[in-house]
Amino acid sequence: MSQSAPITPEDEVVDLCRDLLRIDTSNPGDGTGPGEAEAAAYVVGKLREVGLEPDVYESDPGRQTVVVRIAGADPTRPGLCVHGHLDVVPADAADWQVDPFAGVERDGCLWGRGAVDMKDMVAMILACARDLARTGTVPPRDLLFVFFADEEAGGVKGSHFMIEHHRAVFDGIGEAISEVGGYSVTVEDREGTEKRAYLLQTAEKGIAWLRLNAHGRAGHGSVPNPDNAIVHLAGAIERIAAHKWPREYIASVRELLDGLSGMTGVGWSDEDLDELLSHLGGAAGFVRGTLSDTANVTMLQAGYKQNVIPQHAYANVDCRFLPDHEDHLMATIRDLAGDQVEVEVLHRDIALDSPFGGDLVDAMKAALLAEDPDSTILPYCLSGGTDNKALSLLGIVGYGFAPLRLPKDLDFAPMFHGIDERVPLESLRFGARVLARLLRAC
Structure with a gap:
């Protein structure tokens, strides 16, 4: 048998x-x-x-x-x-x-x-x-x-x-x-030759999940009210959404961009990343999220009746910060929120940045190359x-x-x-x- x-x-x-x-x-x-x-x-x-x-x-x-x-x-x-x-x-x-x-x-x-x-x-x-x-x-x-x-x-x-x-x-x-980390993207160089790169995650942004609490004066919907909580909240949201966070290229991001540039023959600069990132397909969104701190409004809650101006309004904001940026991000959000909106921290967690080197990284590279020997392994930072x-x-x-x-x-x-x-x-x-x-x- x-x-x-x-x-x-x-x-x-x-x-x-x-x-x-x-x-x-x-x-x-x-x-x-x-x-x-x-x-x-x-x-x-x-x-x-x-x-x-x-x-x-x-x-x-x-x-x-x-x-x-x-x-x-x-x-x-x-x-x-x-x-x-x-x-x-x-x-x-x-x-x-x-x-x-x-x-x-x-x-x-x-x-x-x-x-x-x-x-x-x-x-x-x-x-x-x-x-x-x-x-x-x-x-x-x-x-x-x-x-x-x-x-x-x-x-x-x-x-x-x-x-x-x-x-x-x-x-x-x-x-x-x-x-x-460790998943592949297929990129083309200027001659149209396809190459595969694996993105090994060495860093990740920190998390600050915040709630904006706006307070005002309740009243009848037919009466003018300069102290409307929803209006205060809307102003804070507009200012946060319009804010341009400054770019900073941490080591893993810069190394990824340099490696991708070498594979494709496409250069990059602080002012022009679009052509290079286009070679990453859907993964470009993750990379764009690591070029700066970010703040996105994700939830809204206000009011309970058509003809009642509520005294409270709330919005949740998902903030992600680069290593060593937490204090600056929080100060910026509080400034943008304004005096009539309180910023509450619901959850926070740290940013990470590990070296793209050492025995474990070498072993991960070797394991990938043993199965896909013609590929390239690049570091990257996770926006989440x-x-x-x-x-x-x-x-x-x-x-x-x-x-x-x-x-x-x-x-x-x-x-x-x-x-x-x-x-x-x-x-x-x-x-x-x-x-x-x-x-x-x-």
Whole structure:
């Protein structure tokens, strides 16, 4: 009787991702939603299936984080945390071509909320952890696999809960990898030759989620009122929206632009980036978001009846700041808001900036080049944020590395928090191979 071939991470990553997509872990950020318990139970079951014994930590009912450690050959080396988050942002099925929680396979892709952010990477992590356990492989150093809750609401019930209440989980860990890096973009040089670059995330902007609270005098809608809270708020919003934030090119951004310029033959300057960034396709939006601090109004609330002028009006603003810019951003927002609008901080988190060098970066590059030898790896700064922020408070240096070789015509980056989120099956298999290489070598 012939023996069946051993199961590899790429053999099961698609099925794992499909199963995860079919579990609704929507996180509206207001304490409602189904939570991560069902997905956490699925992860626990898959880890136990291969002999691992994970721990589960619950911050609130249903808000669960799963952790398992695989001991490495050299316990004196700082370990590596490989982490993902189980929650996703909500999705309105009416906007989608498919049911966002059905895990539909279509046109060579898996469709569903979280296919990009970030159940694709969670499936890769799970597949690789299972492979190490199933084969009895001892990695070079300790590997800590963590499946966090609550990343989409800033990690208060997930990564921050873990470092505040279960810090010992991360003892001996020195570095981390997670989402939003390692994916490819296809660019053309001036002669029309296509080249592929992988964007390895080395930095990320800080977060300041703010609420503008405008106060005024309530009154009848038929009576002139110079102290209208809605008008005060509208003025603050207009000033914030019109503000031109000064540009600053941090090291990772400058290195990305220089590398892209070398690949395409297109130069760039402070005044002219449009032609160069056009070669990045949908990823250009992420890069534009890292050229300066930003502030975007995302929510509005005011009034309760047509003929009543309310005494209060509110707006939420999503601010992202470059490293060392938080104080300047907050002072600028308060100045723009004006005397009649109070600025309240709902959530804040730090900016990160890690070196594009060292053993881990070299290992990530090598793992990618082993699967795609003609490609280029460039650093970049993420305009959003990840759970690496929380881990950095423990001195853990984090990177974004969710490796995906993507087809040229897939507008990938705009699908983060977008509609019709999907990931190619072959990209998942590629990512599983790359991540498995990395974890066996680093």
